[in-house]
Amino acid sequence: MTVTAPAPVAEPEPAAHEAPRGLVSWITTTDHKRIGIMYAVTSLVFFAIGGILALLMRAELADPQADLLSTQAYNQFFTMHGTIMMFLFATPMAAALANYLVPLHVGAPDMAFPRLNALSYWLFVGGGLVLLSSFLTSRGAPDFGWTGYTPLSNAIYTPGVGADLWIAALALTGIATTITGINVVTTVFSLRAPGMTMFRMPLFTWTMLVQSVLVLLTFPVITATFVMLFIDRNFGAVFFDATEGGVPVLWQHLFWFFGHPEVYIVVLPFFGVISEIVPVFSRKPVFGYTAFVLATLAIAAYSVTTWAHHMFTTGAVESQFFAATTLLIAVPTGVKIFNWVFTMWGGRLWFRTPLLYAISFIVVFLIGGLTGPMLAIPDFDKHVHDTYFVVAHFHYVLLGSAMFAMFAGLYYWWPKVTGWMLRESIGIWQLVLMFVGFNLTFFPQHVLGLEGMPRRYVEYPEESGWQGLNVLSTVGSGILAVGIALFVVNVIVSARRRVPAGDDPWQGNTLEWATSSPPPPHNFDRLPPVRSERPLHDWRTDTVGVDAAREG
Amino acid sequence: MPEEEGPVEEGRDQAPVEDEPALRTRRSPVLAVVYGLVGLVVVAVPTIWVATVDSNFAIPESVTADGDEVIVAWRIMMTMATAVAMVVLVLLVIAVVSGARRRTASQTKGSVPLELAYTAVPVLLVASIFAMSLWLTDAMGDATAEEDLVVEVDGFRWGWRFTYPNGHEVVGVSGETEVPVMVLPVDRTVSFELRSNDVIHAFFVPNFVTKLDVVPGQDNELRVHPTRTGEWMGHCAEFCGLDHARMNFRVRIVEQDEFEDWLAEQA
Numbered sequence: 031m032t033v034t035a036p037a038p039v040a041e042p043e044p045a046a047h048e049a050p051r052g053l054v055s056w057i058t059t060t061d062h063k064r065i066g067i068m069y070a071v072t073s074l075v076f077f078a079i080g081g082i083l084a085l086l087m088r089a090e091l092a093d094p095q096a097d098l099l100s101t102q103a104y105n106q107f108f109t110m111h112g113t114i115m116m117f118l119f120a121t122p123m124a125a126a127l128a129n130y131l132v133p134l135h136v137g138a139p140d141m142a143f144p145r146l147n148a149l150s151y152w153l154f155v156g157g158g159l160v161l162l163s164s165f166l167t168s169r170g171a172p173d174f175g176w177t178g179y180t181p182l183s184n185a186i187y188t189p190g191v192g193a194d195l196w197i198a199a200l201a202l203t204g205i206a207t208t209i210t211g212i213n214v215v216t217t218v219f220s221l222r223a224p225g226m227t228m229f230r231m232p233l234f235t236w237t238m239l240v241q242s243v244l245v246l247l248t249f250p251v252i253t254a255t256f257v258m259l260f261i262d263r264n265f266g267a268v269f270f271d272a273t274e275g276g277v278p279v280l281w282q283h284l285f286w287f288f289g290h291p292e293v294y295i296v297v298l299p300f301f302g303v304i305s306e307i308v309p310v311f312s313r314k315p316v317f318g319y320t321a322f323v324l325a326t327l328a329i330a331a332y333s334v335t336t337w338a339h340h341m342f343t344t345g346a347v348e349s350q351f352f353a354a355t356t357l358l359i360a361v362p363t364g365v366k367i368f369n370w371v372f373t374m375w376g377g378r379l380w381f382r383t384p385l386l387y388a389i390s391f392i393v394v395f396l397i398g399g400l401t402g403p404m405l406a407i408p409d410f411d412k413h414v415h416d417t418y419f420v421v422a423h424f425h426y427v428l429l430g431s432a433m434f435a436m437f438a439g440l441y442y443w444w445p446k447v448t449g450w451m452l453r454e455s456i457g458i459w460q461l462v463l464m465f466v467g468f469n470l471t472f473f474p475q476h477v478l479g480l481e482g483m484p485r486r487y488v489e490y491p492e493e494s495g496w497q498g499l500n501v502l503s504t505v506g507s508g509i510l511a512v513g514i515a516l517f518v519v520n521v522i523v524s525a526r527r528r529v530p531a532g533d534d535p536w537q538g539n540t541l542e543w544a545t546s547s548p549p550p551p552h553n554f555d556r557l558p559p560v561r562s563e564r565p566l567h568d569w570r571t572d573t574v575g576v577d578a579a580r581e582g
Numbered sequence: 583m584p585e586e587e588g589p590v591e592e593g594r595d596q597a598p599v600e601d602e603p604a605l606r607t608r609r610s611p612v613l614a615v616v617y618g619l620v621g622l623v624v625v626a627v628p629t630i631w632v633a634t635v636d637s638n639f640a641i642p643e644s645v646t647a648d649g650d651e652v653i654v655a656w657r658i659m660m661t662m663a664t665a666v667a668m669v670v671l672v673l674l675v676i677a678v679v680s681g682a683r684r685r686t687a688s689q690t691k692g693s694v695p696l697e698l699a700y701t702a703v704p705v706l707l708v709a710s711i712f713a714m715s716l717w718l719t720d721a722m723g724d725a726t727a728e729e730d731l732v733v734e735v736d737g738f739r740w741g742w743r744f745t746y747p748n749g750h751e752v753v754g755v756s757g758e759t760e761v762p763v764m765v766l767p768v769d770r771t772v773s774f775e776l777r778s779n780d781v782i783h784a785f786f787v788p789n790f791v792t793k794l795d796v797v798p799g800q801d802n803e804l805r806v807h808p809t810r811t812g813e814w815m816g817h818c819a820e821f822c823g824l825d826h827a828r829m830n831f832r833v834r835i836v837e838q839d840e841f842e843d844w845l846a847e848q849a
Contacts, residue, residue, distance in 0.1 A: 068588035101824055135818060175821050181798060182781040182823060187739075256777050270797025278782060279797060313687035321697050343784060343820075344795045345802040359709040364704040365697075371673050372696070379681030389678065396670055400663045407715040409652055409722060410659070412792045413641065416784060416819040480640035482788025484819045488829035491815065 060144035068132030073123040080114035092504040104488040105173035112176025124299035134542035137223025142216035150209035157202030162190035180270035180281040185263040211245035225560035237302030240269035243344025252288035286337035300435035311385035312377030325362035332359040356406035383457035387438035419479025445531030456520040463513030470506025474499040539564035621672040647725035647807040649791035726805035729773040737783035737796040740825035750848035756828035767841035776802040786819035
């Protein structure tokens with residue numbers, strides 16, 4: 031009797047390595063990598079629009095009494111510049127990085143809720159288009175500043191549908207951001223690879239997790255606040271109307287209760303980007319991983335206690351309490367700067383564009399971070415509040431951090447996303463122009479503010495003597511714009527050459543480098559063992575188990 | 583200058599003994615001393631200069647008693663900021679310069695004593711800044727404890743009305759009148775009662791080194807004690823709409839008898 035060997039179990043089909051092609055496949059995608067790319071491209075388009083508005087304003091300010099722009103246009107431009115940069119560039123660019131990287135970093139095949147993720151992107155696009163459409167209405171875009179203070183933003187002082195479109199747009203983008211927050215938190219808690227304990231996650235994952243919790247806590251507040259304004263404007267409510275028993279300053283409390291955590295929502299992901307790049311290019315583990323995590327948690331927790339430092343001049347707040355909480359938040363931020371510096375200390379530094387941009391980030395953020403504690407002191411703040419000193423401060427910490435860290439991240443992860451390298455030479459030219467242009471634009475603004483030049487001024491008195499520094503700032507903005515434009519040149523030039531990157535061009539530490547460039551749709555064919563916060567490093571240097579044995 | 587582009591090639595540009603634990607090259611103590619001394623000079627010289635030079639660091643000359651106190655605090659903050667900036671930049675430069683030349687990276691993951699130190703030092707620094715803030719608020723208000731003169735300040739879209747105790751009004755409207763001038767006596771405490779019937783404005787004279795918002799439905803009071811005669815610019819400093827940048831005013835501080843004569847003439 032012959033015994034037939036059992037039919038061999040069929041080998042599972044290797045998962046497809048090719049992503050579907052064509053425009054429809056992009057429009058209908060739920061792949062976190064494609065959604066991340068779309069978020070990034072869209073954010074950069076909005077960055078360009080917001081940037082052009084800024085360049086036009088700087089051109090206007092080069093002369094005290096110029097009329098390149100009408101006053102109405104200027105006021106609309108600074109309002110839309112702030113709104114676009116905060117809600118359509120900085121926050122979504124962080125979402126772009128999170129969407130692309132968080133599943134890869136934790137070793138998951140996608141986000142926890144891929145279809146919600148797609149919804150988030152299209153709500154973002156829709157909200158952005160609704161916001162821009164306000165320019166086309168008869169009274170134009172809103173012109174009350176991105177902070178929308180009442181009573182100026184109510185229906186009496188800002189008639190016209192532009193403001194209502196602004197509210198609708200921010201409700202849509204707010205929902206989009208909230209969805210991303212839900213996705214990140216769920217993915218981090220539920221989809222980590224085996225062996226990846228919380229304290230073995232990449233630091234970028236930590237910053238995104240903490241940022242997402244902040245989003246979930248604060249975006250509902252601002253959405254409710256916008257709804258209150260909408261009801262005041264359109265249905266006769268009087269939340270903020272002093273003539274009917276409402277309280278104008280209530281708006282400021284509600285706005286800034288969101289608004290201050292919002293700036294950490296913007297900045298924390300970019301701290302995470304720097305924390306990924308510096309160890310790789312120093313060939314060392316990050317210095318003080320636990321301290322980083324604790325500092326991130328501390329920043330997020332403290333950030334909800336500081337909001338009224340935006341309101342010291344209202345005469346309506348207990349200032350010393352908020353001075354104390356604001357000063358306290360400088361400590362974990364300072365700890366992070368020391369952690370980055372000491373990560374490089376004793377390292378073997380590899381001076382490629384990601385590291386060079388990261389070092390520039392540290393310098394720029396240091397300067398911005400030093401003016402923060404100054405502004406925390408109420409009786410000093412009362413001199414510089416609503417002047418260019420504040421404009422300088424927040425551009426250093428927000429634009430400086432977001433922009434330099436964003437480009438550091440783009441240069442670092444571009445090979446993974448596309449499979450080819452960006453040119454180093456153009457990248458360095460871009461950095462030099464950006465660094466010189468950025469500092470030339472914003473450092474003089476500290477001086478202008480101290481001298482008393484108020485912000486949101488379309489013109490200023492000739493006798494003030496402020497023109498010289500304004501001209502310097504305008505020239506700087508032009509240089510900065512050229513530097514940023516070089517990135518587009520780099521992409522075009524590098525796309526022609528397509529130097530192949532391979533899986534791991536930088537000898538990275540984290541799991542995204544364990545798969546192909548670009549990754550297949552399902553991300554990983556196999557995962558290396560995760561025994562530390564540097565699984566790729568362990569795999570490459572064959573120290574799996576060694577570190578664990580040492581740690582005991 | 584950038585080296586070759588493209589991904590890392592095996593065997594090149596790779597730390598050969600990257601993960602050998604505790605393999606230390608012998609560090610030159612001379613180099614450490616040189617770094618330390620240069621660092622010390624780079625930190626100390628600018629800090630001492632900032633602390634001792636006779637400058638307001640861009641804040642205009644103060645013309646009130648409280649303004650003088652703010653400038654003292656500002657100079658202290660500039661000195662501290664200079665010192666901290668120089669320390670961090672020195673550490674950064676040393677890390678970058680020595681890292682450029684090193685062939686073997688240390689694999690240290692941290693140092694609890696160092697991390698505690700660079701947490702504790704910032705805590706002490708911000709605590710001292712907070713103490714200074716409390717001192718500043720306390721020091722201010724001594725000269726303005728009792729008011730000598732009340733001026734009602736109405737901010738509106740887009741101009742100012744200053745009303746004196748005898749009913750005299752000085753009004754300026756953007757695009758219609760000259761810039762309004764508020765005359766004040768030196769060495770007398772003036773209380774500004776700030777009122778608005780439309781949107782939030784802010785009453786800002788840079789040479790007072792302070793400002794206060796003018797909020798509808800809220801009674802805000804700003805007190806100053808001018809110590810110098812002269813004429814200075816004032817601005818609206820809370821965005822209030824179209825002509826926000828055209829609501830400037832002037833403050834003219836004169837000797838007390840000159841002020842009384844002027845006020846009597848306006849009745």
